[in-house]
Amino acid sequence: MDPFTNSLTMDKPCPQSLLDTGVQGSISRPFDRVDGPKKVSGKATYAAEYDVPDLAYGFLVGSRIGAGRVVSIDADAVRSLPGVIDVVTDFDRFIRVAGQGGETEAPTQGVKTITSRGEIIAIVVAETYEAARDAALQLPVNYEREGGAFDFAAHRNEANAPPDGVTPAHASQGDIEKAMAEADVSIDVTYVTPSQNSAAMEPHASIAVWEQDGSLTLYGAYQMPTSDASQLADALGLPSEKVRIISRYIGGGFGSKLGIAPESVAAAIAAKQIGRPVKAVMARQQVFEATVRRSNTEQRLRLAATADGTLTAIGHESLVSNQPGEDFFEPVGIGTHMIYAAENRLITHEQVPLNFVLSGSMRAPGEAVGMVGLECAMDELAEQLGMDPIELRRINDTSIDPEKGVPFSSRCLTGALDEGARRFGWDRRQAPASRRDGEWWIGMGMASSVRGNMLMESSAKVEIHPDGSATVSSAMTDIGTGSYTILAQIASEILGIPVWQISLSLGDTNDPPAAGSGGSWGAGSSGSAVYLACETLREKLATAMGVETSALTLKDGQAIAANRSQPIGELVGEGIAAVGKIKPGKQEEETTQASFGAHFAEVAVNSVTGEVRVRRMLGVFAAGRVLNAKTARSQCLGGMTFGIGTALTEELVHDRRDGKLVNRDLAEYHIPVNADVPQLDVHFLRERDIHANPIHAKGIGELGISGAAPAIANAIYNACGIRVRDFPITLDKLLAKLPDPN
Amino acid sequence: MQFTINGRAFEADVDIRTSLLDLCREHLDLTGAKKGCDHGQCGACTMLINGRRVNSCLTLAVMHQEDEIITIEGVGDPQGLHPLQHAFVRHDAYQCGYCTPGQICSAIGMLDEIKKGWPSHVSADLSSPVFDDQEISERMSGNLCRCAAYTNVVDAIREVADSAANDRTADEKDKVMADEVMA
Numbered sequence: 001m002d003p004f005t006n007s008l009t010m011d012k013p014c015p016q017s018l019l020d021t022g023v024q025g026s027i028s029r030p031f032d033r034v035d036g037p038k039k040v041s042g043k044a045t046y047a048a049e050y051d052v053p054d055l056a057y058g059f060l061v062g063s064r065i066g067a068g069r070v071v072s073i074d075a076d077a078v079r080s081l082p083g084v085i086d087v088v089t090d091f092d093r094f095i096r097v098a099g100q101g102g103e104t105e106a107p108t109q110g111v112k113t114i115t116s117r118g119e120i121i122a123i124v125v126a127e128t129y130e131a132a133r134d135a136a137l138q139l140p141v142n143y144e145r146e147g148g149a150f151d152f153a154a155h156r157n158e159a160n161a162p163p164d165g166v167t168p169a170h171a172s173q174g175d176i177e178k179a180m181a182e183a184d185v186s187i188d189v190t191y192v193t194p195s196q197n198s199a200a201m202e203p204h205a206s207i208a209v210w211e212q213d214g215s216l217t218l219y220g221a222y223q224m225p226t227s228d229a230s231q232l233a234d235a236l237g238l239p240s241e242k243v244r245i246i247s248r249y250i251g252g253g254f255g256s257k258l259g260i261a262p263e264s265v266a267a268a269i270a271a272k273q274i275g276r277p278v279k280a281v282m283a284r285q286q287v288f289e290a291t292v293r294r295s296n297t298e299q300r301l302r303l304a305a306t307a308d309g310t311l312t313a314i315g316h317e318s319l320v321s322n323q324p325g326e327d328f329f330e331p332v333g334i335g336t337h338m339i340y341a342a343e344n345r346l347i348t349h350e351q352v353p354l355n356f357v358l359s360g361s362m363r364a365p366g367e368a369v370g371m372v373g374l375e376c377a378m379d380e381l382a383e384q385l386g387m388d389p390i391e392l393r394r395i396n397d398t399s400i401d402p403e404k405g406v407p408f409s410s411r412c413l414t415g416a417l418d419e420g421a422r423r424f425g426w427d428r429r430q431a432p433a434s435r436r437d438g439e440w441w442i443g444m445g446m447a448s449s450v451r452g453n454m455l456m457e458s459s460a461k462v463e464i465h466p467d468g469s470a471t472v473s474s475a476m477t478d479i480g481t482g483s484y485t486i487l488a489q490i491a492s493e494i495l496g497i498p499v500w501q502i503s504l505s506l507g508d509t510n511d512p513p514a515a516g517s518g519g520s521w522g523a524g525s526s527g528s529a530v531y532l533a534c535e536t537l538r539e540k541l542a543t544a545m546g547v548e549t550s551a552l553t554l555k556d557g558q559a560i561a562a563n564r565s566q567p568i569g570e571l572v573g574e575g576i577a578a579v580g581k582i583k584p585g586k587q588e589e590e591t592t593q594a595s596f597g598a599h600f601a602e603v604a605v606n607s608v609t610g611e612v613r614v615r616r617m618l619g620v621f622a623a624g625r626v627l628n629a630k631t632a633r634s635q636c637l638g639g640m641t642f643g644i645g646t647a648l649t650e651e652l653v654h655d656r657r658d659g660k661l662v663n664r665d666l667a668e669y670h671i672p673v674n675a676d677v678p679q680l681d682v683h684f685l686r687e688r689d690i691h692a693n694p695i696h697a698k699g700i701g702e703l704g705i706s707g708a709a710p711a712i713a714n715a716i717y718n719a720c721g722i723r724v725r726d727f728p729i730t731l732d733k734l735l736a737k738l739p740d741p742n
Numbered sequence: 743m744q745f746t747i748n749g750r751a752f753e754a755d756v757d758i759r760t761s762l763l764d765l766c767r768e769h770l771d772l773t774g775a776k777k778g779c780d781h782g783q784c785g786a787c788t789m790l791i792n793g794r795r796v797n798s799c800l801t802l803a804v805m806h807q808e809d810e811i812i813t814i815e816g817v818g819d820p821q822g823l824h825p826l827q828h829a830f831v832r833h834d835a836y837q838c839g840y841c842t843p844g845q846i847c848s849a850i851g852m853l854d855e856i857k858k859g860w861p862s863h864v865s866a867d868l869s870s871p872v873f874d875d876q877e878i879s880e881r882m883s884g885n886l887c888r889c890a891a892y893t894n895v896v897d898a899i900r901e902v903a904d905s906a907a908n909d910r911t912a913d914e915k916d917k918v919m920a921d922e923v924m925a
């Protein structure tokens with residue numbers, strides 16, 4: 001039977017939600033993940049783990065020059081090594097860089113031209129992984145070096161405004177120069193953040209299988225299978241419907257798996273050429289060199305205020321970098337547009353062309369680093385004003401978007417600041433460099449948090465079976481975010497079917513298309529699609545019971561109305577199905593939508609060595625309805641920990657001679673380890689957002705990182721009185737300036 | 743070559759360059775242990791060899807024909823989870839799950855090390871390490887988790903080892919979380 005369809009475009013607010021009237025008690029509950037038992041027992045299948053018959057192993061070959069071209073590849077030199085099947089390259093179709101999130105066309109193709117060191121130029125295919133690796137490492141390649149820009153400082157004058165992205169490249173309002181000149185108090189400082197890598201624990205991997213009918217099945221590690229299938233099809237010259245992507249479990253993404261990566265195209269072309277399925281898994285070094293990085297930034301912050309702390313101007317001018325010709329830019333000022341009121345504003349981005357790894361999305365593109373500059377500058381301003389930094393933010397909070405003039409759909413910044421201050425014991429904060437614990441300086445810092453909320457076109461199918469169970473299917477993904485669990489909870493709440501009776505199929509492009517996971521839109525978008533499908537099924541159940549929908553109660557597998565109670569499974573005949581489709585609409589223009597929060601950190605700075613330890617951290621967040629208190633909390637813990645890395649350890653270092661990433665592995669690129677992370681506290685404020693979507697939830701996955709790093713930096717200043725504006729704050733930057741311990 | 747893995751005998755015809763990790767993942771259909779770096783830098787591949795935790799990407803399969811090897815598949819399955827696996831689920835001590843098999847195998851080995859009284863870098867008393875957050879965090883720092891479930895990993899391990907910190911059993915945490923967000 002054809003499924004029913006229920007579509008909604010968010011043109012109007014949705015004041016009523018079935019999640020508030022449901023009586024199953026599933027929604028928001030801190031359920032254990034439904035996929036948990038599989039994950040803890042090694043039974044969850046990630047991209048590289050599908051048991052495909054007749055599989056050949058591919059090992060990727062990366063360029064050993066930073067810019068120029070490939071003259072020749074001497075495939076014959078390795079073809080005769082034991083176990084080697086072939087050396088495959090396609091100078092036209094191999095992709096030069098990874099795809100950006102949401103694009104439906106192939107990323108830049110053509111690997112005769114080298115635009116960064118590590119660019120994937122060939123794949124060696126062999127009977128075993130060992131043979132492929134050995135041959136790949138021995139493969140002779142002749143290059144011609146040509147040009148290349150490998151030094152940010154040396155090329156910063158070549159910066160240009162990129163085309164507008166998720167935020168305008170340039171935006172201004174009023175007259176910042178005048179406001180700065182007339183200000184009672186002003187700040188003009190420059191903050192620098194380095195390039196970073198998402199470093200998801202699962203390396204990018206693809207198994208390419210060509211089917212009899214000429215279509216391709218690709219088991220991949222992807223956040224957005226629907227648009228990735230289009231990217232891949234375009235790269236291979238196939239119609240989109242000829243590519244199926246399967247990504248059931250993804251070992252983390254954080255933006256790095258939004259678009260296709262070079263191993264997918266290489267595996268597909270190699271598999272075609274040798275007539276066998278090919279598995280290509282990136283080595284960790286290749287993940288660093290040939291996927292995406294978060295751009296480095298140089299941010300000039302100007303803040304002007306009256307003596308009472310009212311901001312009159314905010315300037316946030318950023319330099320970022322990307323490969324020449326690539327449009328994506330790190331949208332550093334995206335949060336600055338909406339977080340504080342101020343009449344005069346200037347927010348700009350200029351791109352420095354560099355032959356580094358492609359810059360693209362990493363958790364909270366924009367806010368993750370932009371809030372570092374802004375929130376540290378706010379701390380500096382508060383000090384100049386002689387004002388508590390929380391009070392400064394409270395004064396400049398606004399219920400109206402300071403640029404667009406429209407109201408916020410919901411905004412709980414001051415609420416988060418106040419609740420956080422109370423829980424954290426902010427009143428115990430002392431003057432800089434005045435609190436000691438043995439040989440450690442102790443300090444507290446805070447910062448605001450904001451992350452824009454997005455709704456993306458998504459669909460999902462929900463079926464109720466005669467046995468009373470249900471199935472949810474969608475090309476949505478679960479990258480560790482908890483999608484499997486929250487989608488089951490939404491369906492459970494509306495249909496009155498226990499969570500354990502709901503099975504899920506995610507991460508397969510054969511299921512209804514969805515926007516996938518990225519930009520914190522996943523839960524709101526796919527959750528709304530599931531909601532809409534369930535809404536229709538609920539109506540059908542009411543009809544089957546012969547009652548008005550409003551008179552129907554669904555609970556524990558029973559449909560209850562008019563003094564009757566019947567098993568839901570008995571009302572669906574052979575089974576019923578509905579597809580829900582959600583689309584963004586006018587609500588996006590009529591309101592500005594974002595999640596808000598506040599971070600608090602207490603750090604210890606060693607008075608002798610300059611070592612920084614985070615002692616405790618608290619994040620208070622308001623992100624609309626929390627769909628699962630446990631997975632939501634984990635998302636925030638993850639974001640806050642990314643913040644610890646940003647503040648203290650994470651930095652990609654490029655060799656200035658050829659752009660080679662010097663620290664392209666997990667021993668040298670320092671993500672936080674267990675011992676770097678204390679017990680972190682997360683608290684959610686109660687909020688509903690009726691403008692965002694029918695489930696009233698906003699994005700949460702990236703909120704936890706926004707503001708986390710500056711809270712730590714501000715705590716370091718409070719601890720030892722040293723303001724470091726060059727991130728990460730490693731001990732060498734503190735050592736020379738540490739105050740006399742006596 | 744012949745191997746004993748999870749109490750079962752396996753035979754495989756593999757290259758002498760094959761790591762223990764690749765033996766399991768690519769030849770024996772034991773894909774529970776993960777490859778995150780292949781260089782001993784992340785811990786995703788942790789297995790137990792004769793009861794001790796080892797980065798299986800750093801050791802060649804051919805060297806382990808006499809050994810008792812335990813992978814996550816041998817620790818427990820969804821129908822019969824090991825207490826640590828159960829605690830990881832209850833505490834949400836993971837997100838994407840990719841580092842998780844390694845974390846759990848590592849935790850099993852680590853608990854045994856503490857039981858034997860082996861000190862660590864943070865042990866105040868080298869002759870008898872205590873069972874606290876710091877000690878567990880230190881000893882579990884070879885297992886990277888980019889999803890950053892670290893605090894929950896510590897809580898899960900402490901609950902299994904009967905040393906849960908105040909208010910940090912899974913039930914207690916669940917109650918606080920539920921009260922905060924539920925009507």
Ligand code: FES
Pocket residue numbers: 776777778779780781782783784785786787788797798799800
């Ligand atoms: S895969 Fe063995 S330590 Fe990373």
Ligand code: FES
Pocket residue numbers: 201251252480835836837838839840841842886887888889890891
């Ligand atoms: S759960 Fe994702 S890396 Fe640990």
